[in-house]
Amino acid sequence: MRGSVNRPPTPDADEEPHKEPTLQEIINIKLIESGEKEKLMELLRERLVECGWRDEMKALCRAYARKKGRNNVTVDDLIHIITPKGRATVPDSVKAELLQRIRAFLTSAAL
Amino acid sequence: MSMEDREVEDGGHRCKRQRKSDNEQVSPLSTIDFMGFNCNLCTPHSSSISKTECGDIVEEFVPLELSLTKSESFLELIESRLSKSTYVEAKITEIGIIDKKLAGVLDVAKKKMKASNFPAYLLIIGTWKEKGEEESVSAVSTKLSPSFLFSLSATLSSDHFPSFRRRLLQKRQNPKLRYPPYFDFDLRFPREIESFPFLLSIGVDHFFSSMAASCKNLSFSSPNPCLHLSDYRETHGVSGYKSLQKSLRSSPTGRTALGRPQSPIPRCDSCSLVSAGRLYLCLICSSISCPIHAAAHPVSFPGHDIAVDIARAELFCLSCGDQVYDPEFDTTVVAAAAKIPDTPRRLRRRKAQALPTPPVAALSCYRVRNNGLRHPWGLRGLNNLGNTCFMSSVLQALLHTRPIQNYFLGGHHKREVCRQRRRRRGVLANGGTGEVPCLVCDVERLFSEVFSGDLKPYSPARFLYSWWKNSAYLAGYEQQDAHEFFISVLDRIHDKEHSGINNKGIGDCHCIAHRVFSGILRSDVTCTVCGFTSTTYDPCVDISLDLEFGEKSKLSTLTGCLDLFTRPEKLGPEQKLYCQHCHVEQDSVKQMSIRRLPLVLCFHVKRYSHSVARRTSKKVDQYMQFPFSLDVTPYLSSSIIRNRFGNRIFAFEGDESDITGELSSEFEVFAIVTHSGRLDSGHYATYLRLQNQWYKCDDAWITKVREEVVRALQGYMIYYVQKVLYHMAGEERW
Structure with missing residues (x-):
């Protein structure tokens, strides 16, 4: 199988079968449970469209598909190709806004 | 996608x-x-x-x-x-x-x-x-x-x-x-x-x-034919899609995702990662894989190729690592997303259709409920026409007395026939002058008004007029006693039904009022000297109960009152009775018992006590506990006599069991008339038990009440109906 891109390393299942969830995971679960994650996703989507990130990614995919031939492209391929560049090109303002939103959520959730 | x-x-x-x-x-x-x-x-x-x-x-x-x-x-x-x-x-x-x-x-x-x-x-x-x-x-x-x-x-x-x-x-x-x-x-x-x-x-x-x-x-999907998908479709058909349809959620933004009610947070079954981006739900075993383990799933479980992207509700082939397309899946998703707003309505309609066709009598109830009203059929407030709460309260009880309902709603009394008959007789008797309206006709009209389905309170003015005409001595705007009214209405109904027909005595009367309410009381007067017992039978339409006095601490109960009612009572020296056997006035003992039970047993609690010495009357505000289900077997003549004589059966009492055996002695309460206020002025209200739910009928207002409220009531008139009839009514309604 293809290695995943820029993802946390796969934990070994037999090493720690019942390991404690990390802080990141806990936050993630909180976000999902409260429905905040969905809102954040929607916000992010909007922002990325606004700043042209989406079109950029689209162009990348299109170029790749053209190069490889239309029938030889899979979704996984495309994700694999665009992920490094996609992560790198997210504008800092968008990141900052999301971070701010998550912070606000965490403080409100902690209260 | x-x-x-x-x-x-x-x-x-x-x-x-x-x-x-x-x-x-x-x-x-x-x-x-x-x-x-x-x-x-x-x-x-x-x-x-x-x-x-x-x-x-x-x-x-x-x-x-x-x-x-x-x-x-x-x-x-x-x-x-x-x-x-x-x-x-x-x-x-x-x-x-x-x-x-x-x-x-x-x-x-x-x-x-x-x-x-x-x-x-x-x-x-x-x-x-x-x-x-x-x-x-x-x-x-x-x-x-x-x-x-x-x-x-x-x-x-x-x-x-x-x-x-x-x-x-x-x-x-x-x-x-x-x-x-x-x-x-x-x-x-x-x-x-x-x-x-x-x-x-x-x-x-x-x-x-x-x-x-x-x-x-179609056996193949487009645009990219995935062999795994076609294999899946051939072996499993579309049942998987259909089952997914239920768990599809569409967000307000128009996105459709797969929500699983049992676990709100989907995680990869292999690594329990939550945040790994896309998660895929296998269509065959419902296990969830993250992209890292996605490719391994079909390897370890051959045939488990097709999965659904949870966040996007799209098909994904785990083996190809690519999105796959099935028009049928997409129509399922689109339909599910579009259907969400009107699902409740559809469900309701389907549920209504699924119910077995109700019997005709029950249809009315459904109609009422479908109108969004929770009151059962026939619950309609009666406007107060000026101190007429005594009338409203008794009428509410009568309106929900099952046998009387059956009689009037079943069309046994026809207004048209009655008018013709009256006209014929009227012409013969007094030349048609001063015609008194037929009270039974007005009761019938009242029934049809109340059961018409109209929910606005009804003004029984016509009935009131008719009653005034029929019972002139009670006419007027004063407050009346509900019990008196009840008796008078029954009497008038009896009169109308049986006027002109030979009166055989109230016990065998076949008018609706007496068929329903009339029982026979037996009173035994025993001479204390010689032991001779003279027995008399009295018809009654209700049983008037004295409240238990004396021990203040003791809780008064209906059964206690009935015990008091059927207790042997020594008649005082001024009430000496002539003994047929001794041929002289002797002290005697009187005992009451119920010889024949009516269909509907009405208990009248005497809450007005007259003090002869002080020449004053007052109302007794004493709580009397009453059971919802009552068994009157101990108060029947047969039981009383058996108690009196032990198990010996005397020849002259051989007929007792025959009469009481006709009807069951188990009763269920269905209406309570209460009186609040003082003796000379106060207010009546009726509590009705319909479909095991209590309703308070206070003139024009009808409210649901809890059982505890009813249990705490100070009943003035308590109506019990034969258990068989009560349950029959319940079944029919539901």
């Missing part, structure tokens, strides 16, 4: 037709949205087809003299049209080619009408037929699905649009690919026909509906 993915799918593949016609700048987004559709002109999966071939087809079938501008997309037209949906609906009904499927599709379309929601392959109809190169349009049209052709011809043959033309484009298919055919149909018409977009949308709606029909014949 998300927008990006689909665009990627199409790659840079541009439709010749669009390029040719659209010289103006097309915004990138709209190009993308409609690309899927336009690409049908070219065979989308084969880049080998040349653009010239595409163009040839367009040229070949454009002998149209019409100068209409080419529309970019059907979908855009539909979109614009559906925004004026009321017009469409009106027109459709007018033309009369609407069918349920179309209406449903239109409904769905209205809600989810975004071009991006309708990928091009949704516009496929018919089954795949390999066609020769030179076949003409007409030949192609015969291969179309009949339902589509029908709708199309229905549209086109309309006399109102004679210049309507159609063009069918059949796409040359790549013989290697076993795809359903792609038909493009193009409706052309002069500009002056204003309503063309409407017709166009009908055509496309039929497209959708016939698409649903034709999908049944």
Whole structure:
């Protein structure tokens, strides 16, 4: 199988079968449970469209598909190709806004 | 499939037709949205087809003299049209080619009408037929699905649009690919026909509906045939999609995701990662894999290839690592997303249909409940006409006395017949002067008013007038005693029913009032000296109970009062009775018992105590506990006599068991009349027990009350009905 891109390393299942969830995971679960994650996703989507990130990614995919031939492209391929560049090109303002939103959520959730 | 993915799918593949016609700048987004559709002109999966071939087809079938501008997309037209949906609906009904499927599709379309929601392959109809190169349009049209052709011809043959033309484009298919055919149909018409977009949308709606029909014949998905998917479809069919439909959630933003109610946070079953981006739910075993473990799943479980992207509700082939497409899956998702708002209504309707056909009597109850009102049938407030709460309270109890209901609602007393009979008799008796209205007729009218289904409080003015006329001594605006009223009404009913007919005595009377309420009391007076017992039988319509006095601490109960009622009572020295045996007045003992039970047992609690010495009367506000289910067996004559004489049965009492044996001695309470206030002024209210729910009827106001409230009541008149009748009523109603 293809290695995943820029993802946390796969934990070994037999090493720690019942390991404690990390802080990141806990936050993630909180976000999902409260429905905040969905809102954040929607916000992010909007922002990325606004700043042209989406079109950029689209162009990348299109170029790749053209190069490889239309029938030889899979979704996984495309994700694999665009992920490094996609992560790198997210504008800092968008990141900052999301971070701010998550912070606000965490403080409100902690209260 | 998300927008990006689909665009990627199409790659840079541009439709010749669009390029040719659209010289103006097309915004990138709209190009993308409609690309899927336009690409049908070219065979989308084969880049080998040349653009010239595409163009040839367009040229070949454009002998149209019409100068209409080419529309970019059907979908855009539909979109614009559906925004004026009321017009469409009106027109459709007018033309009369609407069918349920179309209406449903239109409904769905209205809600989810975004071009991006309708990928091009949704516009496929018919089954795949390999066609020769030179076949003409007409030949192609015969291969179309009949339902589509029908709708199309229905549209086109309309006399109102004679210049309507159609063009069918059949796409040359790549013989290697076993795809359903792609038909493009193009409706052309002069500009002056204003309503063309409407017709166009009908055509496309039929497209959708016939698409649903034709999908049944599809064994392959498009645009990318995944062998795993076709394998899955062959072995498992579409049941998996259908079961998914329930857990589909659509967000307010129009995105559809898969929500699993039992575990709100989906995690990968292998690594329990939550935040790993896309998660895939296997359609066969419902296990969830993250992208890292996705490819391993079909390896460890052969055949488990097809999964659903949880966040996007899209099909994904784990083995190919690619998005796969199944029109049927997409229709399932779209339908589920569009259906969400009206699911409750549909469910309710289905539930109503699922219920077995209720008996006629129960239909009324359903009607009331469907109106959103929780009150059972026949609960209607009675307006107070000026100190008439005594009347309202007793009438409410009478109105819900089951046997009386049956009598009046069953049409046993006919107003018309009664009037004729009265007129005949009236002419004979007093020449028709001073006609007294028939109280029974007015009771009947009251029943029909109360059970008419009208929920506004009713003013029983006519009944009141009739009652005044019939019982002149009670007429007036004063407050009356409810018990007195009850007795008087029963008497009047009895009079009317039996006037002119030989009076055989109240015990055997067959009038409705006495059939229901009349029992027979037995009173035994025993001489204390010689032991001779004289027995008399008295008919009664209710049993008046004295409240237990004396021990203040003891809780007064109905059974206690009944004990008191049937207790042997020593008559005082001033009440000496003449003993037939001793031929002299002797001290004697009197004991009451119930010889024959009525259908409805009415207990009247004597709450007005007269003090002879002080010459004053007062109301006794004493709580008396009463049971909801009452067994009166101990108070029957048979039991009393058995207790008195032990188990010996005397010859002259042999008939006791026969009479009481007719009816069961178990009763259920169904109405309580209470009095609040003082002796000379106060207020009556009735508590009714219908379908095991208590209702308080306070003149015009009817409210639900809890059982505890009822148990704490100070009953003035308590109505019990035979348990059999009570349960019969309950069954019938439900």
